Amino acid sequence: MRTSWIGSAAFDPFSDDDTLAQGSLVVTRGLDVGARPLALALGLSLDLGHSDATTRGIDADLDLQRIAVVLEPRFLLVPGLFVGGRLAPGVQRVAASLHDPSAPSTLATAFRTPSVDVSLTAGGRLNPAGARAGVWLLAEGGYGWSPSHDLILSPRLSARDASKAGTISLGTLAPRAPFMRISLALTY
Secondary structure, eight states: OEEEEOOOGGGGGGOSSSEEEEEEEEEEEEEOOSOTTEEEEEEEEEEEEEEEEEETTEEEEEEEEEEEEEEEEEEEEETTEEEEEEEEEEEEEEEEEEEOTTSSSOEEEEEEEEEEEEEEEEEEEOSOTTSSSEEEEEEEEEEEEOOOEEEEEEEOOOHHHHTTSOOEEEEEEOOOEEEEEEEEEEEO
């Protein structure tokens, strides 16, 4: 689980508390760099998040998906315990919509932007080192950055009717924020 705190005013219609919860899937492969106690892991990460809120009878939904390449140098403190850093450049997709019952259709937009996460990580093995598979508890804290984007929602209408309806601007959305992630990992 990853939780981000987004203070951007354009995020307010989609959240009551400025938080975005995301599920994360990270797959990494450890590389032998021959310099014990240092290790290096490369991989991919996928974060999927959703936030919604209702204000004055208008439902607002925001979905955020992020895919990134992971580069993670690790320092092995003792067998079964490590600390490290993580750099994860990637791309994210944001989709936002407002469902106003008085409007002729849903107002929506979607866009893609580059993103990068920088964080510190720590992990500890929960089962004995002699076990065939390792179960780990991981903690991570850092900052996820992406550029600001003007959040302009348009009605979902046919091309002929869309020109008759207006758009709505919610301001600038900056989906960049500090985040925390707690996870369980399996090694084999």
